[in-house]
Amino acid sequence: xxxxxxxxxxxxxxxxxxxxxxxxxxxxxxxxxxxxxxxxxxxxxxxxxxxxxxxxxxxxxxxxxxxxxxxxxxxxxxxxxxxxxxxxxxxxxxxxxxxxxxxxxxxxxxxxxxxxxxxxxxxxxxxxxxxxxxxxxxxxxxxxxxxxxxxxxxxxxxxxxxxxxxxxxxxxxxxxxxxxxxxxxxxxxxxxxxxxxxxxxxxxxxxxxxxxxxxxxxxxxxxxxxxxxxxxxxxxxxxxxxxxxx
Amino acid sequence: xxxxxxxxxxxxxxxxxxxxxxxxxxxxxxxxxxxxxxxxxxxxxxxxxxxxxxxxxxxxxxxxxxxxxxxxxxxxxxxxxxxxxxxxxxxxxxxxxxxxxxxxxxxxxxxxxxxxxxxxxxxxxxxxxxxxxxxxxxxxxxxxxxxxxxxxxxxxxxxxxxxxxxxxxxxxxxxxxxxxxxxxxxxxxxxxxxxxxxxxxxxxxxxxxxxxxxxxxxxxxxxxxxxxxxxxxxxxxxxxxxxxxxxxxxxxxxxxxxxxxxxxxxxxxxxxxxxxxxxxxxxxxxxxxxxxxxxxxxxxxxxxxxxxxxxxxxxxxxxxxxxxxxxxxxxxxxxxxxxxxxxxxxxxxxxxxxxxxxxxxxxxxxxxxxxxxxxxxxxxxxxxxxxxxxxxxxxxxxxxxxxxxxxxxxxxxxxxxxxxxxxxxxxxxxxxxxxxxxxxxxxxxxxxxxxxxxxxxxxxxxxxxxxxxxxxxxxxxxxxxxxxxxxxxxxxxxxxxxxxxxxxxxxxxxxxxxxxxxxxxxxxxxxxxxxxxxxxxxxxxxxxxxxxxxxxxxxxxxxxxxxxxxxxxxxxxxxxxxxxxxxxxxxxxxxxxxxxxxxxxxxxxxxx
Numbered sequence: 001x002x003x004x005x006x007x008x009x010x011x012x013x014x015x016x017x018x019x020x021x022x023x024x025x026x027x028x029x030x031x032x033x034x035x036x037x038x039x040x041x042x043x044x045x046x047x048x049x050x051x052x053x054x055x056x057x058x059x060x061x062x063x064x065x066x067x068x069x070x071x072x073x074x075x076x077x078x079x080x081x082x083x084x085x086x087x088x089x090x091x092x093x094x095x096x097x098x099x100x101x102x103x104x105x106x107x108x109x110x111x112x113x114x115x116x117x118x119x120x121x122x123x124x125x126x127x128x129x130x131x132x133x134x135x136x137x138x139x140x141x142x143x144x145x146x147x148x149x150x151x152x153x154x155x156x157x158x159x160x161x162x163x164x165x166x167x168x169x170x171x172x173x174x175x176x177x178x179x180x181x182x183x184x185x186x187x188x189x190x191x192x193x194x195x196x197x198x199x200x201x202x203x204x205x206x207x208x209x210x211x212x213x214x215x216x217x218x219x220x221x222x223x224x225x226x227x228x229x230x231x232x233x234x235x236x237x238x239x240x241x242x243x244x245x246x
Numbered sequence: 247x248x249x250x251x252x253x254x255x256x257x258x259x260x261x262x263x264x265x266x267x268x269x270x271x272x273x274x275x276x277x278x279x280x281x282x283x284x285x286x287x288x289x290x291x292x293x294x295x296x297x298x299x300x301x302x303x304x305x306x307x308x309x310x311x312x313x314x315x316x317x318x319x320x321x322x323x324x325x326x327x328x329x330x331x332x333x334x335x336x337x338x339x340x341x342x343x344x345x346x347x348x349x350x351x352x353x354x355x356x357x358x359x360x361x362x363x364x365x366x367x368x369x370x371x372x373x374x375x376x377x378x379x380x381x382x383x384x385x386x387x388x389x390x391x392x393x394x395x396x397x398x399x400x401x402x403x404x405x406x407x408x409x410x411x412x413x414x415x416x417x418x419x420x421x422x423x424x425x426x427x428x429x430x431x432x433x434x435x436x437x438x439x440x441x442x443x444x445x446x447x448x449x450x451x452x453x454x455x456x457x458x459x460x461x462x463x464x465x466x467x468x469x470x471x472x473x474x475x476x477x478x479x480x481x482x483x484x485x486x487x488x489x490x491x492x493x494x495x496x497x498x499x500x501x502x503x504x505x506x507x508x509x510x511x512x513x514x515x516x517x518x519x520x521x522x523x524x525x526x527x528x529x530x531x532x533x534x535x536x537x538x539x540x541x542x543x544x545x546x547x548x549x550x551x552x553x554x555x556x557x558x559x560x561x562x563x564x565x566x567x568x569x570x571x572x573x574x575x576x577x578x579x580x581x582x583x584x585x586x587x588x589x590x591x592x593x594x595x596x597x598x599x600x601x602x603x604x605x606x607x608x609x610x611x612x613x614x615x616x617x618x619x620x621x622x623x624x625x626x627x628x629x630x631x632x633x634x635x636x637x638x639x640x641x642x643x644x645x646x647x648x649x650x651x652x653x654x655x656x657x658x659x660x661x662x663x664x665x666x667x668x669x670x671x672x673x674x675x676x677x678x679x680x681x682x683x684x685x686x687x688x689x690x691x692x693x694x695x696x697x698x699x700x701x702x703x704x705x706x707x708x709x710x711x712x713x714x715x716x717x718x719x720x721x722x723x724x725x726x727x728x729x730x731x732x733x734x735x736x737x738x739x740x741x742x743x744x745x746x747x748x749x750x751x752x753x754x755x756x757x758x759x760x761x762x763x764x765x766x767x768x769x770x771x772x773x774x775x776x777x778x779x780x781x782x783x784x785x786x787x788x789x790x791x792x793x794x795x796x797x798x799x800x801x802x803x804x805x806x807x808x809x810x811x812x813x814x815x816x817x818x819x820x821x822x823x824x825x826x827x828x829x830x831x832x833x834x835x836x837x838x839x840x841x842x843x844x845x846x847x848x849x850x851x852x853x854x
Contacts, residue, residue: 084417089409096410126595133592139414139434139466 069124073102075153075221076128077230078135078144082108082115086140090117093138099123099131103155103218114142116229118220145231153221157199160189162210169209176202187212195219287425287460293418294319294452296425297385298327300460304432306356306383307718308332308347310340310711312367314360315400316387319452321358329356332714332748334707335740337364341371342704342738343711345380346694350669350715352505354381354435361387362400365446366407370701372442373411377698378526379503381440383432384408388417390450404446413441414466421454429463437465439590440503471589473607475614483585483602484618490559490583492628493519496542499526499697500564500588506609507531507690510563513612517622520632522550524565525682526697532688539632540641543571544838545679548639548849551838553632554579555845559623561615563587564608567597568698569841577843587611639836639849641683650829651805653677653757657684659808660727660755663816668725669694669712673705673734676763679834681729703737705730706754710741713750725816728754732785733762739791745821746796753815754823756788759830767833771854792823800824 080086087106094101102120109116121131128146135144147153159178161169163186173180173190176198182189192202196219203214223229287299297320301309308330313321324331334340337359344355355375359368365386375382389398405417416431418424424447431443487493501510507530514521514537521531522542533540542550554560560582565571572578578598586593586600587608594603604611643654657680670685671694672678678695687693694712696704709728716724735756745752765780792799798818802811802825815822836847837854848854 085405085409088406092410130592130596133594137590137592139469142468 069126071100071122071124071127074121074123074128075147075151075219076119076121076131076135076144077147077221078117078119079109079142079230080115080117080138081140081142082113083140086115086138087117089138089140090119090135093134094119094121094131097130097134099127103216105155105218105220107220116220118147118218120219143228143230145229147221147229148223148227151221151223151229153195153219154193155196155199155217155219156191156193157203157214157216158189158191159203159206159211160187160213161206162186162212163188165209169206172202172205172209176205178202286462289457290425290459291455291457292319292323292452293421293424293447293454293456294323296421296456296458296460297428297447297452298323298329300425300429300463301356301432302328303460304429304463305353306432307353308714309356309358310334310343310347310714311358311385312337312340312360312364314364314387316361316389316449317358317364317385317447318360318387319449320385320387320447323452330714330718331358332710332744334710335743336738337367338370338703339707339710339738339741339744341368341382341384342374342696342701342707343714343741344382344384345371345375345378346671346704346708346711347715348375348381348711349694350691350712351719352691354383354432354440355711356383356385356432358385359387360400361389361404362402364400365402365404369407369411370699371707372408372444374696374699374701374704375442376411376413378499378696379440380442381436381503382442383428383435384412384442384444385428386444386446387452388446388448391448392450394448404444408444411442412444413439415444415446417446418448418451421451421456422458424451424456425458425460426463429460430466433463433465434469437470439500439588471605473589473610475587475604475606475611477614479602479604480611480614480618483604484615484620486559486583486585486602487517487519487561487615487619488621488623490557490623491625492557492581492631493517493559493561493623493625494539494553494557494582495519495521495531496524496554496560496562496565497521497527497530498524498563498565500608501527501530501612502564502690504564504589504608505690506564506607506612509609509612509616511535513616516616517619518625518629519561519623520553520625520629522546522553524568524571524697525695527565528682528693529687529690533686534688536633537629539636541682542844543568544573544840545683545834545836546571546838546844547641547683548836548847549632549635551836551844551847552635552639554582555843556631557582559583559585561585561587562598563612564589566590566593569597572598573838573844574841577845587615643684643832645805649831651803651808651826653680653759653826653828653832654684655805656755656757656802656808656812656826656828657681657729659812660729660753661685663809663812664725664727666692667721668692668727669716671695671705671708671712671726671728673730673737674700674702675731675734676759676767676832676834677729677731677734677757679764680757683834702731702734705734706738706745707741709752709754710744710748710750713745713752714748717750722751726750726752728752730754730756731763732756732758732760732782732788735788736785739788742792742795742797742821742823749820751819752821753818754792754821755812755815756823756825757828758785758788758825759828759832760785761830763830763832764834766830770833771837771839788823788825792821792825795821798822802826 100122104119106117178190178192181191287303290296310332340357344357348355389401431445435443522539539550540547560579583601585602587604666688672681705728713726760783762780789799789801800811838847
């Protein structure tokens with residue numbers, strides 16, 4: 001018994017007439033321990049090495065498995081049928097398949113019964129690919145895809161700060177194109193919109209007043225120009241209802 | 247199957263016509279003899295009647311289930327239905343029986359349960375069907391809509407519980423639409439990649455009055471994909487296959503689900519390509535064919551695993567590359583370019599990178615490949631090498647006189663005593679492996695097992711479902727043999743009562759080794775032989791238990807008793823149980839350690 005380590009080698013049993021197995025050329029191609037050393041099998045060096053596909057041992061270099069995949073931030077947009085449980089289906093999928101999700105927003109479109117879900121994930125390229133494919137399998141998902149890098153993204157934040165110095169709060173708010181939505185003797189609430197970085201900067205600037213409470217929506221996004229935001233999206237399925245067939 | 251569920255038509259009802267732009271290929275794929283004049287549901291008066299009418303119109307012939315408060319209206323509507331209802335002892339049995347029925351019949355299985363515990367008892371079988379991509383529709387009763395969310399008696403959030411283990415599930419919202427919802431769920435379960443669906447039926451919805459006859463059902467938009475793969479991609483894959491020197495086919499369960507066994511046989515034989523299968527793919531290619539290397543994976547044949555380890559072109563069809571198949575991904579088919587055929591794009595490059603992804607129906611794409619490959623790969627030397635591996639690593643076992651009866655001998659005895667069309671069901675564990683290793687499968691839909699989920703207790707209810715399916719198809723002469731373990735049998739043996747009540751001709755062979763044997767094997771290999779909770783010497787006497795149920799019960803301890811007992815049980819017209827007391831210490835071999843390299847399997851016990 002050799003323990004459960006995955007590299008446990010079958011022992012060389014002197015009584016057994018069958019040779020130990022070889023594990024493929026990964027370890028010993030061309031060596032005598034191969035079960036049936038076929039003379040016509042070239043050694044690792046003589047083998048065909050299609051460029052970029054095999055290593056020196058003749059082992060296929062799996063471009064997905066072998067490559068070092070860095071996680072990156074990606075915005076996934078999906079057009080979905082607005083039916084009960086659709087958000088649970090999407091978020092359940094994300095958690096079950098262990099995708100790293102940063103934010104998820106959902107809101108109606110101008111077409112009755114259609115909503116848009118915008119999700120920010122931190123994943124490798126294969127992970128992002130799997131998220132898209134798995135989401136596409138959900139019945140209420142009409143179309144889904146990663147939003148192109150130059151897309152318009154924006155999020156909204158409500159910031160409640162101490163009202164000790166209302167003038168200063170107002171000044172900072174103006175600096176970040178904010179809007180005061182509530183002002184009381186104790187607290188001031190400011191509404192800000194912008195991309196992720198500018199919101200982060202604004203929050204940093206407000207910190208000196210003492211942030212009491214904060215609510216962020218997470219980014220929502222649309223592709224630029226006439227590119228559909230979620231690939232495969234049909235005209236009129238999310239925008240102005242130009243068709244009435246649904 | 248004959249369309250016995252078609253209802254007499256309302257003279258005034260309009261004939262549903264094929265839409266003028268109907269995709270010919272998709273229409274052909276449904277292969278429904280009634281497609282031209284689709285069955286129309288008869289008039290209804292309640293939601294429950296609409297549910298049953300939709301099922302009949304969809305072609306459902308059999309349901310497995312257990313009664314209960316919230317599902318009573320549906321059962322009441324079944325009273326007047328052409329659908330045969332088989333009452334099971336436990337809802338888990340209903341879901342496994344429906345699953346196995348679907349596997350054998352090639353139609354979605356149907357199971358019913360009430361709300362709360364009824365629904366949660368179905369869960370194991372639904373999860374099992376989900377992992378094995380089996381088409382199945384589960385209908386669950388639910389408390390009346392106004393009580394939903396109030397923790398009412400026998401209330402469970404069934405839609406919430408089953409969301410991750412169904413292809414899609416539905417909550418029925420009204421009596422007028424409930425029939426359409428059920429019809430859609432039935433069709434969705436078999437559209438594209440099959441899987442289980444569920445409709446939760448609040449009692450007020452099924453009780454409410456309606457005169458809305460369900461529309462002829464179709465799967466939801468976008469769920470029935472194009473069966474043909476991109477032709478350019480097929481050409482590229484064909485070139486890779488032509489140039490291969492060591493090609494191997496790997497046929498998965500998808501080949502069987504797509505009824506693509508003929509296409510698979512044609513492809514492999516036309517081009518002389520050796521064939522391995524996955525466990526769910528057993529039967530897709532005849533194991534007595536010279537090209538067949540049987541199934542690969544953790545306990546697969548040495549020659550299948552060697553072929554996959556050394557192939558330079560792996561043609562994988564309808565498989566999701568489960569870890570029990572691949573072992574360590576980095577050592578799986580390390581030299582191969584991979585052609586991966588699958589109907590589900592999400593399976594492409596999920597576990598194993600596909601150099602040539604072909605997305606489509608297994609049968610269609612295999613036909614495309616057969617047509618596109620211009621000349622057979624030059625693989626004579628490779629075939630000889632595969633044959634040498636067959637001789638070097640045969641599936642064998644020893645029968646020393648001083649050791650108890652070997653379980654493998656029992657499997658072989660049954661295989662010899664039965665015809666090729668015999669259906670084998672199993673539980674999960676060592677007996678399952680022996681049943682798959684030492685039986686020579688030649689036909690699709692004859693191997694019925696729990697693969698992905700690995701559900702102990704699947705065997706007996708699956709035998710019930712398989713027997714009912716065979717009988718429904720008019721194939722009463724086929725034998726149904728269930729191989730079970732002592733631990734597995736104890737989990738669901740109450741379904742034996744159903745086999746007795748329905749007079750189902752099934753033979754259950756319990757390979758009783760007084761252990762939960764696969765665990766014992768791992769404890770010996772990886773836990774220094776510490777047999778924690780794996781000792782099953784406390785089993786009842788199964789032959790006497792069988793007699794108590796009203797079945798034939800036999801007990802076998804020695805080799806010379808095997809053949810007579812097998813013959814008696816097979817000849818017996820009704821359910822029979824043979825309690826084979828076999829060698830408790832026998833191990834399943836060969837074995838690839840979990841996560842290990844397929845080419846480094848333990849061929850004998852001392853290598854474990």
